[in-house]
Amino acid sequence: MTKWVYGFGGGKADGSAKMKELLGGKGANLAEMASLGLPVPPGFTITTEVCTHFYKNGKTYPDTLRAQVEAGLVEIGRLTGRTFGDVSNPLLVSVRSGARASMPGMMDTVLNLGLNDATAEAIARETGNPRFAYDSYRRFITMYSDVVLGVGHEHFEELLGAYKEEHDLSLDTEVDADGWKDLVVQYKAKVREELGTDFPQDPVAQLWGAIGAVFGSWQNARANTYRRLHNIPDDWGTAVNIQAMVFGNMGEDSATGVAFSRNPSTGEAALYGEYLVNAQGEDVVAGLRTPQSLTKRERAASGAQDLSLEEKMPSVFKEFHDHVRRLEAHYRDMQDIEFTIEKGRLWVLQTRNGKRTAKAAIKIAVDLASEKVLTRAEAVKRIDPASLDQLLHPTLDPKAPRQVLASGLPASPGAASGEIVFDAGEAERLAGDGRDVILVRIETSPEDIHGMHAARGILTARGGMTSHAAVVARGMGRPCVSGAGGLRIDYARQVVTAAGQTLKKGEVITIDGSTGQVMKGRVPTIQPELSGDFATLMGWADGFRRMKVRANAETPSDARHARDFGAEGIGLCRTEHMFFDDERITDVRRMILADTRGGRDTALARLLPHQRKDFVELFRIMAGLPVTIRLLDPPLHEFLPKEHEVDEVAGTLGIEAGKLRNRLEDLSEFNPMLGHRGCRLGVSYPEIYDMQARAIFEAAVQVETETGKTLTAEIMIPLVAMRGEFDFLKARVDAVAKAVEGETGRRLSYLVGTMIELPRAALRAGDIAKSAAFFSFGTNDLTQTTFGLSRDDSAKFLPDYVSRGLLPNDPFVSLDTEGVGELIRIAEERGRKARPDLKLGICGEHGGDPASIRFCEAARLDYVSCSPFRVPIARLAAAQAALG
């Protein structure tokens, strides 16, 4: 007989963590915890095979399922001492879906199943807390009606609203036992009104309704779309988990809490967490009550009055602490554990790898490797490279004066200053205008996420370290101070009062998410100092890395940052950025406006010493590391003034405004992205590239003379589509090199290569590589041309794509491996076949994106190049890619 039901609880389980396909992720983990001997509320899992059977057989169940479910309920009853549907000692259960991977769109949870008029009364009796019993009952009716019966929760909220109005109540917590009892009657009437049948009183009928709802939700529209997008086969199916309810709100000997096996903010190797006495789990998360510390040590550190769990329930604490240690050792990672204490008995509800700050993640990984729990390679693979971004944020200058307004919890590290804004939408709008804002809220909720993302930092008056604001801010890498109880926020008047001062919307404050301080005005910041753990981990990563990491930089300041962050060269020096300098732009414009070759040459001759100086500085800073210099790329009109500046600029240049307007007109293009730019400029005005090549070579000679060391400049020709273009321009670069060699009597060492940023260049790579010494994939433009999609224009309609589920990733952020990626692979293969020592790199913004870096490793590139601040991310991502 097929086993459709797998039980867990009482220190053993039928399943294990390895049985995710059969039991789903949730079921397998519950089984695993039970097998470890943890006090998991007993329950059982109906396998995914039942789901498959359900859909293959006209939505019917296997014959033997009912008996197995009944036996499962009996076993839960045996372990809890309760009976499902019993009117004196009733067992309540939760019903949850559980596919192999968590999947939005499916039915999530029904709690308190088993409540009816009789069992509610029994619970009231048993707990001596009728308010609790009827509050639970009305919640159950709402949830069950909504997800199982299809009677929307808004019906019940309406009734509740009317009730509160009638009784002049403002909060749900003010509704008493009789109120809820009264509302339960109204709720049941509403269900009858909507459905024409009574709300099911039979717990068994309730249970099968919920099971059917879980299986039914596997094939609803949202779930289907999600599976299609993520290539999840329909026939995987979902499991159903049925588990005994436990309650942390059964009195002063009950509690509920969340713990981390190590500090999720700092990584410190000590138990860390929060709990609330006589509360439900959602009370901790909601942040309505500020929770108490788990340990004596934490309480001391925070100066809180309320006793820690360690002090209040020492033996339960000790049991819990043992479980935490066992879980961390078992899962080999820091654990985030939910627990409930029901009448002095500890239940562990859930464990998972804990979310943490980047700083904590590094410390934990390094510590676990030192403790020999992990290998170094595993430690390196543990860190999400993107999270390093947090560590690179500036912190407050400790020497700067500061006027502290309030203190809260250090919920997400980093310092930020900005204008006070009280509304998420407004935060987004102002940030869109380029303004720095701090989102200030009593507490946050999911509707605020877009505003949190747009803000420089988040400040809340309520909520703990695991409140919504704190969790989300850490995930985003935004500084956050939560639970700053000294703040009084008045949304209506758009002011916040603290330390006797009233600040209006628009006034500037600074928050320090690492200390919890809130300060008036803008406090100066300094660059982050990276911890020893960071250096240790990056050192390990560098040891595993195959690809080099370079930076895209042209200013001395960027180049220095790049080296500080470990860049091993410059992968993209955009020479045009050097043209915008005030001193130079006039000569650039003279060059563009010259009617004759002679006029152009004169202007170029004036630019030459500036460019040479730029390269001298860059070569000095990079001290022999490779430097790839891209010759002029943007269309010339980018250097000319906007219409409203024409008259002034014409005056500066000493020409007629009409002439400048004519040139602007001549140079205007329908599609500048596909226009007269890149090497096409070099073909039309080879003298520009000649000047740049000369500046590079003369700078190289100067720095070589200073240092006595040979320097190999890499000169890059942009936007090549045909080998002929490259050959024509390379011949000119070679001629300039020969001339400089003649003038200086030195042999120059240099490479001439090209960007691969057009589909045709990728396809013709075999031909181009016969002439080019290196390729650098310019994936920004390659993405634009491969998709036929303008980066500047697509923001207007890509949201339509996202909302219709047509585009899982922005291809300008994460490399499109299927399309653009295939062109890269083609170019790699053909290029290397033609020239086995061809150097290959990437210099588009994808060079700093971990997923794209993984692709670059697979495509056998030699290096990635990214913005200086992303160099550490790229180093780590490249190491992980190499580790596979």
Place this chain on the structure above:
Amino acid sequence: MTKWVYGFGGGKADGSAKMKELLGGKGANLAEMASLGLPVPPGFTITTEVCTHFYKNGKTYPDTLRAQVEAGLVEIGRLTGRTFGDVSNPLLVSVRSGARASMPGMMDTVLNLGLNDATAEAIARETGNPRFAYDSYRRFITMYSDVVLGVGHEHFEELLGAYKEEHDLSLDTEVDADGWKDLVVQYKAKVREELGTDFPQDPVAQLWGAIGAVFGSWQNARANTYRRLHNIPDDWGTAVNIQAMVFGNMGEDSATGVAFSRNPSTGEAALYGEYLVNAQGEDVVAGLRTPQSLTKRERAASGAQDLSLEEKMPSVFKEFHDHVRRLEAHYRDMQDIEFTIEKGRLWVLQTRNGKRTAKAAIKIAVDLASEKVLTRAEAVKRIDPASLDQLLHPTLDPKAPRQVLASGLPASPGAASGEIVFDAGEAERLAGDGRDVILVRIETSPEDIHGMHAARGILTARGGMTSHAAVVARGMGRPCVSGAGGLRIDYARQVVTAAGQTLKKGEVITIDGSTGQVMKGRVPTIQPELSGDFATLMGWADGFRRMKVRANAETPSDARHARDFGAEGIGLCRTEHMFFDDERITDVRRMILADTRGGRDTALARLLPHQRKDFVELFRIMAGLPVTIRLLDPPLHEFLPKEHEVDEVAGTLGIEAGKLRNRLEDLSEFNPMLGHRGCRLGVSYPEIYDMQARAIFEAAVQVETETGKTLTAEIMIPLVAMRGEFDFLKARVDAVAKAVEGETGRRLSYLVGTMIELPRAALRAGDIAKSAAFFSFGTNDLTQTTFGLSRDDSAKFLPDYVSRGLLPNDPFVSLDTEGVGELIRIAEERGRKARPDLKLGICGEHGGDPASIRFCEAARLDYVSCSPFRVPIARLAAAQAALG
């Protein structure tokens, strides 16, 4: 001993037409003609191996060459009864280069070599025509100095100019024998002045100088560039041809002429040609004297007074006519033959396949096939598909009144009207502004070619059917009337006088290149009637063709034309063209300006009946042939007014101008080509595509009901980059189809396919073909994105590419087979692998380009689609491609 020199003449030759590699094209053909027994002026060819030897050995000749050249000269002397360098009976020779393929940039010709002070005097004596002798001598000095000695011809023109001014002469023909003799002295002095040495008097030295110049020119810059562009290896080398001079200007028993074995204008199977008594070949070509007819019949037809060759020299004519027949039979094609009669003796100088009008080409090919000279397949392969363009030009309406100003030669068929312009540069400028111009010149020269190309037609006052104007115009397919002697053209006053009327620049005239008439004003034209030969040939072509030919058409008129020209369906119906109609554009704008989905739906509902009517007409005309309809493609801003029309349009729409301006602003894009267009519109506003799909289906039902026949519409989604886009939109089309089926009770037959016009779509073709029933390659956009090159902007800089030899073909005219072509091959392969019955076509403008069509055949496409007027071209090109 290696044979370096190959003789020909006297009815035999060492070489043959098959020895092009060794003898070059010219030498091989001279040998072939001599072997055929034609009276070719005797001569010899120095082989290409000498050229190779020359460059491999420091520009020296093989040891035995000199002796072989001397022997060659002796043999020429034997055959002509003259001696090279002899002062009483001198032999003069021409020296010409001759590579395997004719190659611009190389030294072409030195004539009259062997002239010096003594031989010139001998020629003067012999001919009794000292003017001829010294005119020839000064021409030789000019030519030899220019191409061999490097003393430019301008030096001699200066001296000639000064001489004419001094003697008050205006034309060269007015200079007498003494004048030329005087000038020869001056010319020689000039050479001495420039070089410090005398002009070589020794004929042998002259000869080796010329041979060296030919070999030297093989490696000059222009020749090298040409070879690189056309992939001609350097080591092919050139041959040198040395041939006895013959003279058609030795008196009244001498003559020179050009003949065609069939009429090059009509194709009529009768000898056709022109000659001049006592003249040199260049006199015929230059058009300074109007030549006489070759045959009595021709003379009668033209009503000319001067005797034909047939009448004037009947026996020479008879001999010549026999040679012409033999040459045509030998070469199996109409021949263009140059001949000279020197003192009653006939010499055939050259034969080649004759250029001809498209009409003539077709008649000749059909006739030759009927005569069993060619197979039908060969006949089909003989016609240049592009030349058919000429046949499809409109002709004058015979019923329209016309005021004839003058008559000339019917030099190139077709009728054209336009403004009179006297200057080629101006013709180009005005044509660039979209104006129709007729280029009116006394005669044309190569500098005028750009103006001839830009003009609608060409009219000259002088020159015959083989004049520069006539030859070039026929090649271009431009109507041309040449030698209209009644015209008096005054360049200075910019007027032309004819039939007593004076017309100024800018006045409109009409020319009919098929009759030679020049008319005042614009005469209405009618569509060409295609000849029976045309139909015969196209019928044969259709028999050989594998690919179908469709047309790009959306108007009923275009669709009818397409069918008349043999289109087998519509490959691209651009539905947006239907939106610009005056009646509809207002609703289109309302739709774009709608703030709400409701407003958009209202406007779309008003557009629906219009679109349905369009499709009903199209389906009726196409009578069951496939019709591919592309859903809306261009960005919406294309439908909105330009800035200066905003106020008026806002009035019409009844909205504020400010609102319209805001929408214009919203919709403006940096790179519209890569912007919100194609299926991206469908994703954002699916209701637009829904309306279009409904219009198509409702039209199909209506026409099916009328005809009782099933109709399969092909609905095409543009600009797809990802399968998800296609799937989303196809699902909506299917839903509309289902709705229309429900409403009408009929089953619809339709296909949904996509354009492949983005590199990503080509790469992902295997995925997209899982959903798409057909692909149509949109090679205009695919070329833009593959090259990253905007068609609208590239005209500004592509000339730089052409001038640097970087771009042999405009990739928007002829498909880039290496880059874009590879993407097409990839898409074909992957698409067919996923869906073996995938229909594949091309609908970019390349679909009407013969070279691109050849590629499409190789890429196994099912059909090509092009503009209606190019359908015959495509039919023929497809047949040729299939014939291989």
